[in-house]
Amino acid sequence: MAAANPLRVISLGAGVQSTTMALMAAHGEIGPMPDYALFADTGNEPGAVYDHLRWLMSDNVLPFPVHITQRGNIKDDVLRIAGASKTKHMGPTGSRRANPPFFVDTDGGDYGMLHRTCTGHYKVEALDRFTLQTLGIGKGQRRPKTVTVEKWIGISLDEIFRAKPSPNNWAVHRFPLLEKRMHRHECLTWMERHGYPKPPKSACIMCPYRSDDGWRAMRENSPAEFKEACQIDEAVRDVWPSTTGNVFLHRSLVPLAEVDLSTAEDHGQLNLFNNECEGMCGV
Numbered sequence: 330m331a332a333a334n335p336l337r338v339i340s341l342g343a344g345v346q347s348t349t350m351a352l353m354a355a356h357g358e359i360g361p362m363p364d365y366a367l368f369a370d371t372g373n374e375p376g377a378v379y380d381h382l383r384w385l386m387s388d389n390v391l392p393f394p395v396h397i398t399q400r401g402n403i404k405d406d407v408l409r410i411a412g413a414s415k416t417k418h419m420g421p422t423g424s425r426r427a428n429p430p431f432f433v434d435t436d437g438g439d440y441g442m443l444h445r446t447c448t449g450h451y452k453v454e455a456l457d458r459f460t461l462q463t464l465g466i467g468k469g470q471r472r473p474k475t476v477t478v479e480k481w482i483g484i485s486l487d488e489i490f491r492a493k494p495s496p497n498n499w500a501v502h503r504f505p506l507l508e509k510r511m512h513r514h515e516c517l518t519w520m521e522r523h524g525y526p527k528p529p530k531s532a533c534i535m536c537p538y539r540s541d542d543g544w545r546a547m548r549e550n551s552p553a554e555f556k557e558a559c560q561i562d563e564a565v566r567d568v569w570p571s572t573t574g575n576v577f578l579h580r581s582l583v584p585l586a587e588v589d590l591s592t593a594e595d596h597g598q599l600n601l602f603n604n605e606c607e608g609m610c611g612v
Contacts, residue, residue: 335479338460339366341395343382344531347483349516350505352525355391359505363481366395369455372402375554377529384526400455403427403447403533404561411565430537431565431576440582443572457497473499481505485513535561537578544579545590559586
């Protein structure tokens with residue numbers, strides 16, 4: 330049973346969907362008005378995400394506060410784990426909390442992916458801990474047995490498979506963009522129609538899920554961040570705990586600094602789909 334007036338919290342990743350959801354709430358298109366938006370900082374977000382977050386937190390953008398919470402720094406933790414593995418000093422520093430879904434080579438020459446724990450630790454658990462503290466519930470204290478929190482999550486129709494119920498009996502997940510039957514491109518259209526800047530893609534600098542387009546854009550537009558990703562890629566190569574193969578940030582199983590990120594046009598091939606394909610062939 331839900332409380333009559335649950336705490337309404339926006340899970341703000343500062344990407345396209347969560348930004349659109351927050352701004353739609355500000356415009357009164359989604360209600361009731363949330364109590365606050367909450368950004369979980371992994372410590373390895375691109376500079377464009379932090380810039381966009383500062384804009385969201387500036388005066389006259391949102392009528393409710395935006396809070397930032399952090400549960401460690403994933404870059405520091407990854408490098409600490411790699412360093413501990415290299416020196417065979419596995420103890421508290423060998424925590425697997427920072428386990429990103431690195432690609433790992435296998436005996437058959439193909440790749441696998443490591444089990445991902447980073448989202449749960451640095452995002453979900455950080456958000457839940459802050460919210461419980463807002464309710465006056467500290468670590469180790471008994472949690473509510475009924476729904477006292479309504480967490481808004483920015484999942485659009487093209488990502489409906491990501492919509493999951495809350496695992497906690499004190500919270501319920503709500504998906505306003507699904508209620509509005511909105512796709513990601515409709516979020517971008519809404520933002521443009523209201524004169525808002527296009528949000529950046531929210532993902533850690535080291536995130537292995539990034540596409541070649543994403544890696545190429547980082548290399549060309551944010552060379553310092555690309556260099557940082559390459560350094561992390563090298564640091565974890567053959568020392569990640571509980572793996573028998575080498576690990577990589579890129580699915581090619583090639584060091585990121587050496588991956589061929591060129592396009593067909595770079596090789597002189599004509600792109601017949603330029604400005605025409607809407608990405609709907611497989612839908």
